[in-house]
Amino acid sequence: MQQDIICVAQAIQRAERILIITGAGLSADSGLPTYRGLGGLYNGLTAEGLPIEAALSGPMLQRDPALCWKYLAQLGEACLGASPNAGHAAIAELQRRKPGCWVLTQNIDGYHRQAGSPVERLIEIHGELAPLFCQSCGAEDSDLAAHLKKPLPPRCARCGGVLRPPVVLFEEMLPEDAIGRLYDQVHQGFDVVIAVGTTASFPYIVEPVAEARRSGGFTVEVNPQRTDISRWVDVHLAGRASDVLPELLGHIPGH
Template sequence: MSDPRGVSTIDDSIAQAARVLGSASRVLVITGAGMSADSGMPTYRGVGGLYEEQSTADGVAIEEALSGPMFERDPALTWKYIAQIESACRGARPNAGHHAIVDLADHVEHLCVVTQNVDGLHRAAGTRELIEMHGNIHRLFCIRCGQSRTVPDYSRLMQWPPRCGRCNGLERPAVVLFEEMLPSSALERYQRELAGGFDVVLMIGTTAVFEYIAAPVRAAASGQGTAIEINPADTPVTALCDIKCPGPAADVVPAIVQQLETRGF
């Protein structure tokens, strides 16, 4: 991608991002669906790829099938569509972008990843400071006694819908369904992180529709740090960002880390 002067604009933005990150001590990374797109995943929120018509075989909108009220009314129906999503994601592996974030953490004093994704790929890549704001599709918990467990996938669940091994209560995945609140434990941890301040807010593959995502970007824009966006397309917060790297996460994040390492920023 070149502008009329023959200068590669994506390379310029990658160099700028590497320079800023190289001198940062506290970095907040916020990731969304675009982060996992390069792992070949359909995404939980971006269910359009799975349900083009927005309506399920059961005659309800996918947002309704995957909602908290539907789970209470008809858990088997919600489970049916969660299982389809889990099945489509099965076998997905962290991509070069997930791994590059782990490498980036070695170059700064503190790096925290906040993700909208429920696929567990940041955890699989080895990110330690991680807030999975919308939960993790591989973690199940009993709605009666609260006992939880983590499963590699849903292929070996003994019962369907799955039930608790301790009290036989119904289990559900530890993900935020439509019309449900974000988990208070994740929100509180996020607030503590924000209170510590950040030199750089790095948004990757998120459309920033949630206020909790847009707020730290606005804070950076008002002079409290540098906001960087990595996304092939523009988003509602692009105009607020100091640096925009227009490209896919799996290409851009490794390129930034490579520059940071080779140039010694």
């Protein structure tokens, strides 16, 4: 693996444009449960006998906001109760050293921003948990932690409407602006694409990797397990993101 890490570090050093795609595996190193999209907190059904995908869906938020919020609150508690790890920090530092380095994340925990990744080079494709906003009047409310201590669903201080986080719930569309920014960058091309802790076979994860391969870019996967994309990438670094990324950074000179 040491040889592979040096090989990847050299590719990063030579590269101008880099895309790092991150998934649940990165935040799992912070102690967060690995959820597929928003699900996967549960292997079976919720206490109400529903698949988690139904409980955490856009239609459920409208039909039974208290039930949807019961599970949003569990996600919120998990994210507020943990913090970014050495992997997030290494990514933010790499972005500082490499001004052409972008991050595309499936995670909704906001840890990339907390670790110092610049928002103008960060695409949160599934949205984020904060700030909450009112579905009726649009007012923003940034105190998720305070609302989680009160009866659910949280209500708007201005109009009493139900608040929600700017996450993509099941059966909801991905945010158009995030998709637009992603494909704009993918069309400009990347010299190196690194997938970290993602098992997803979503097209917006697979396509940037496939596009880099087509255009002669260098592709890397960081994941303890093998995934759908393992057989396509140039190098698979089998390890935890919070171990592998700081080690990788150690081989890339700072300024």
